[in-house]
Amino acid sequence: SQELEQSPQSLIVQEGKNLTINCTSSKTLYGLYWYKQKYGEGLIFLMMLQKGGEEKSHEKITAKLDEKKQQSSLHITASQPSHAGIYLCGADNQAGTALIFGKGTTLSVSS
Amino acid sequence: DAGVIQSPRHEVTEMGQEVTLRCKPISGHDYLFWYRQTMMRGLELLIYFNNNVPIDDSGMPEDRFSAKMPNASFSTLKIQPSEPRDSAVYFCASNTRDRGLQAEAFFGQGTRLTVV
Numbered sequence: 217s218q219e220l221e222q223s224p225q226s227l228i229v230q231e232g233k234n235l236t237i238n239c240t241s242s243k244t245l246y247g248l249y250w251y252k253q254k255y256g257e258g259l260i261f262l263m264m265l266q267k268g269g270e271e272k273s274h275e276k277i278t279a280k281l282d283e284k285k286q287q288s289s290l291h292i293t294a295s296q297p298s299h300a301g302i303y304l305c306g307a308d309n310q311a312g313t314a315l316i317f318g319k320g321t322t323l324s325v326s327s
Numbered sequence: 328d329a330g331v332i333q334s335p336r337h338e339v340t341e342m343g344q345e346v347t348l349r350c351k352p353i354s355g356h357d358y359l360f361w362y363r364q365t366m367m368r369g370l371e372l373l374i375y376f377n378n379n380v381p382i383d384d385s386g387m388p389e390d391r392f393s394a395k396m397p398n399a400s401f402s403t404l405k406i407q408p409s410e411p412r413d414s415a416v417y418f419c420a421s422n423t424r425d426r427g428l429q430a431e432a433f434f435g436q437g438t439r440l441t442v443v
Contacts, residue, residue: 247429258331258418258434259370266429305371308429313382314360314419315432319369 220305220318228324229295237321239289239305243284249306249315262290286288288324292323299327333419340347343406348438350419351400357425360432361394362418369401370418375401382412409442416440 219242227313229235239248247266263272263286267282270300272279276293292299304313330360332351340346347382360375374384379396391410406413409429416439420432 249431250395253432256439257435258436261433264429265411306432309372311383313358313377313424314372314375314414316363316372317362317370 218307218316220307220316221318222303222305222321224321225319226322226324228326230305231296231327232294235292235295235323236302237323238286239290239318241307243286243288243310245288245307246312247282247308248279248281249287250288251278251317252304253302253304253320255301286300289324295323295325296325297327298324299323318319331419331421331433333417333435333438336436337437337439337441339443340409342410342442343408344442345405346409346413346440348404348417348419348440349434350402351393352402352419352421353402353419353433354412356423356433357399358422358432359402361402361424362420364416364418364437373404390428406440409440411442414441427435 220241223238249264250262253259263279268283268285270281278291281288302320304317304320306317334349357378361373363369373386374394376396394404416437418437420434422430423431424430
C-alpha cells in the first residue's frame with residue numbers, strides 16, 4: 217500500500233522567515249494534495265498537483281511536485297502567525313477513489 | 328452550500344457505551360469518507376462510500392466499528408461498545424470525481440470523541 221512520509225514532523229520558525237515542508241511517497245503520485253488544519257478544526261484544501269514538475273502558488277505558499285512524481289514540497293515565504301497549523305499532504309489511493317494522508321507537519325510561527 | 332456537516336462536535340462517553348457519529352455530505356457529492364485522526368497514527372481512512380455503497384472498509388479497526396449510508400445526504404459511524412483507545416477526532420469528507428480522476432475532498436469540522 218502507498219505510504220506518505222512528511223518531514224519535518226514539526227518546526228518552529230520566527231515570523232518573516234521562509235520554510236519548506238516535504239512529502240515523500242513510496243509510489244508514483246497521480247494526484248498530490250496539500251491541506252492545512254488549525255487546531256480543533258477541519259482540513260482546508262490548499263492546492264492539488266498532478267503533473268511532474270508542476271508548481272502552484274497561493275498567496276505566499278508554493279507547492280511543487282518533482283519530475284519523478286514521488287516527492288512534493290510546500291514552501292512558505294515570509295511566514296506569518298496566520299500560517300501556523302498542521303500541514304498535511306494527501307495522495308490518491310491505488311484505485312484513485314480516496315485520499316490517504318501523511319501524518320502532518322505542525323508549524324508554529326513566533327512573533 | 329453549507330459544507331460537510333458533522334454532529335456532534337464533541338462527545339464524551341463511558342467505556343462500553345454505544346456512540347453514533349453523524350455526517351451530512353455536500354449535496355451532489357457521490358463519495359463519502361470517514362477518517363480518524365490521532366497524534367500517534369495521523370489521519371487514517373476508515374471506510375468510504377460511492378453512491379451510498381461501501382467500497383472499502385479495510386481501514387475499520389475492529390468489528391466494533393460500523394458505518395452506514397442509508398441515503399445520499401446522511402451517513403453514520405457507530406462504535407459499539409466504545410473503548411478508551413477509540414478516543415480521537417473523527418472526520419467525514421465528501422467529493423465527486425465527475426470532472427476527472429483527481430479531486431480534492433471537502434472535510435467537516437470533525438467530532439472529538441473522548442471515551443472515559
